[in-house]
Amino acid sequence: MLGLDSLLIPAVLFFALGVIAQLIKSDLKFPEGMAKGISFYLLMAIGLKGGAELAHADLGVAFQAIFWAIVMGFLVPLIGYALLRFRDRIDAFNAAAITAHYGSVSAATFLTAVAFLEASQIAHESYPIIMMVIMESPAIIVGLILAAMARKKFSNPSADGSTNAASAPQMEWSPLLKEAFTNGSVILLLGSMIVGAIASPEAMEKVYPFSHEIFMGVLCLFLLDMGMEAAKRIKSFKNVGATLVAFGVIMPLIGGTIGVFVGVTLLDLSIGGSLLVAILGASASYIAVPPAMRFGVPEANPSYYLTLALGVTFPFNVVIGIPLFYQMATWYSGI
Amino acid sequence: MEISTCTEKMVQIIANSTLEKSLKKTLKEVGVSGYTLFDVRGDGDSGDQSGHLEGDSNILMMVVVPLKTSQNLMEALNGYLKKGHHLMVFSVDAEVLTPSKFG
Numbered sequence: 127m128l129g130l131d132s133l134l135i136p137a138v139l140f141f142a143l144g145v146i147a148q149l150i151k152s153d154l155k156f157p158e159g160m161a162k163g164i165s166f167y168l169l170m171a172i173g174l175k176g177g178a179e180l181a182h183a184d185l186g187v188a189f190q191a192i193f194w195a196i197v198m199g200f201l202v203p204l205i206g207y208a209l210l211r212f213r214d215r216i217d218a219f220n221a222a223a224i225t226a227h228y229g230s231v232s233a234a235t236f237l238t239a240v241a242f243l244e245a246s247q248i249a250h251e252s253y254p255i256i257m258m259v260i261m262e263s264p265a266i267i268v269g270l271i272l273a274a275m276a277r278k279k280f281s282n283p284s285a286d287g288s289t290n291a292a293s294a295p296q297m298e299w300s301p302l303l304k305e306a307f308t309n310g311s312v313i314l315l316l317g318s319m320i321v322g323a324i325a326s327p328e329a330m331e332k333v334y335p336f337s338h339e340i341f342m343g344v345l346c347l348f349l350l351d352m353g354m355e356a357a358k359r360i361k362s363f364k365n366v367g368a369t370l371v372a373f374g375v376i377m378p379l380i381g382g383t384i385g386v387f388v389g390v391t392l393l394d395l396s397i398g399g400s401l402l403v404a405i406l407g408a409s410a411s412y413i414a415v416p417p418a419m420r421f422g423v424p425e426a427n428p429s430y431y432l433t434l435a436l437g438v439t440f441p442f443n444v445v446i447g448i449p450l451f452y453q454m455a456t457w458y459s460g461i
Numbered sequence: 462m463e464i465s466t467c468t469e470k471m472v473q474i475i476a477n478s479t480l481e482k483s484l485k486k487t488l489k490e491v492g493v494s495g496y497t498l499f500d501v502r503g504d505g506d507s508g509d510q511s512g513h514l515e516g517d518s519n520i521l522m523m524v525v526v527p528l529k530t531s532q533n534l535m536e537a538l539n540g541y542l543k544k545g546h547h548l549m550v551f552s553v554d555a556e557v558l559t560p561s562k563f564g
Contacts, residue, residue: 158500161513219545310515355513362508416516421479425545428477429508432517 140346144353176255177322195257199264203229218276223426229265230411250398273423359437374438382408404451410435470531471555
């Protein structure tokens with residue numbers, strides 16, 4: 127079924143409905159604050175589900191998964207930065223802020239991949255969920271460091287070094303690092319996983335209607351809204367430029383390929399599990415990272431990274447990336 | 462009956478919501494004792510600020526202060542602009558009905 131019909135799952139169809147509603151200028155509109163509320167629910171539910179499953183997991187594999195998640199979290203944004211800075215096409219601040227989004231993850235894309243696997247009745251491990259938690263933060267740190275380096279360079283632009291060095295804005299690291307490790311998504315996801323892991327299974331069953339049964343329906347609602355948000359960003363493509371739009375498609379292909387390799391070869395996961403790791407590599411955060419970059423790399427243009435993460439990469443992954451990386455994982459694990 | 466008023470400065474700051482904590486701290490540092498804060502939406506150089514996600518939510522802070530404080534506040538806010546933050550700051554004269562608050 128993994129051709130075009132793989133797109134015929136309610137979550138993806140609702141995403142398409144959102145895009146269409148926006149394109150035909152429908153007055154369909156989510157109430158204020160609803161998307162934020164739903165994203166809270168989704169993180170909490172996936173955390174509870176993952177935590178309950180991880181309670182029975184193999185610790186050795188879990189630690190390996192954490193290790194490779196950290197490696198991916200640092201490696202993917204560095205590759206992205208090198209690509210963006212190639213021939214100086216994108217300035218250092220925008221490149222640092224954009225690439226931080228690509229090193230981090232999009233929970234909504236991950237959950238759409240889970241929906242895809244469940245609709246196709248393909249099994250998957252729960253280790254990628256803990257990898258998702260881990261991968262939220264390293265890329266933010268990489269982005270901040272790259273921006274700090276650029277700032278240092280700009281503050282000493284010439285050999286005489288007489289005037290500008292003193293006026294270079296100083297980076298306040300502690301609030302930024304605190305933000306990277308204590309941001310709302312990380313706390314909610316990690317906290318829910320711990321609750322899911324240590325709560326008694328009988329008590330957890332009482333929560334199942336919340337964490338399991340309504341989950342896919344709520345995901346549809348979220349993707350409907352994200353479809354509208356993604357389509358709204360299309361009008362910004364012109365400002366963002368062809369180079370960045372192309373990056374929004376090329377980068378997930380690179381990150382996803384690295385993810386397939388990590389999932390299949392390094393972690394020895396099933397095809398379903400490897401697809402989820404690929405999606406972690408391919409997706410770009412548009413919930414946790416944008417606020418961190420707005421605060422930490424104010425020199426960058428928020429319109430660029432939000433348009434890329436939400437308007438280009440998210441739809442690309444939902445429509446093309448998920449089935450593509452599934453095929454790639456199937457092919458690669460067969461050789 | 463004549464109503465007694467005084468003229469103060471009303472400063473309005475439109476910023477991304479990630480700056481909320483930091484701006485509140487700045488207000489305190491320059492001696493602003495109170496503020497009014499709204500969640501707002503808009504569009505501009507930073508793209509569509511829909512208020513849907515944490516990264517595209519704006520706030521509007523409104524303070525009414527004496528001239529001297531408003532100058533100090535403007536100076537402090539200029540520091541944000543120098544760092545590259547996308548901030549819209551403007552001030553207007555405001556006729557205030559509760560002059561006792563401003564000594």
